[in-house]
Amino acid sequence: MQLNIKIDWVFNPNKIIDQNSLYFDEEYNVFLSNSKKYGYDAFAFLSVIVDMLNYYQTQEMKYDDICEQNLVFQKQFLVSEFKYYCDFKNLSDFETKLFVQDKIGQLKVNSIENITNYFKNDNEKYIAKFNFAKNEW
Numbered sequence: 001m002q003l004n005i006k007i008d009w010v011f012n013p014n015k016i017i018d019q020n021s022l023y024f025d026e027e028y029n030v031f032l033s034n035s036k037k038y039g040y041d042a043f044a045f046l047s048v049i050v051d052m053l054n055y056y057q058t059q060e061m062k063y064d065d066i067c068e069q070n071l072v073f074q075k076q077f078l079v080s081e082f083k084y085y086c087d088f089k090n091l092s093d094f095e096t097k098l099f100v101q102d103k104i105g106q107l108k109v110n111s112i113e114n115i116t117n118y119f120k121n122d123n124e125k126y127i128a129k130f131n132f133a134k135n136e137w
Contacts, residue, residue: 050107098128107132 056065086094095116102109113129120126 047104050104095127101130104130 099112099114101112109130110133111131113131115126115129118126
């Protein structure tokens, strides 16, 4: 399957390489990966996804239409986890920026829960849980 999209990118699209990916695991977790760390952040990646969702909105596509066209192997499109690698020495600054967000792209954040006391495993910890409206359009 090939997806061609023309978007006004928020970062240089010439730097996108095969190691950049958006993928889902078996538990419907979404991961944005970039092994070449060019300096753009996860929020920039997320704004690209929001642009894609806005396109669906302008086409008056509903959730079922999107699933039918794009998610033929998945029954639901659930984003339950967003993974972002951060140097430990920058963690405090990252957390500060994270908790002052009121929008990601054009998606309004209803609330942010502090979950810094929860660890996924020995090497990964949770920082925040973003709560959005159930229906964005």
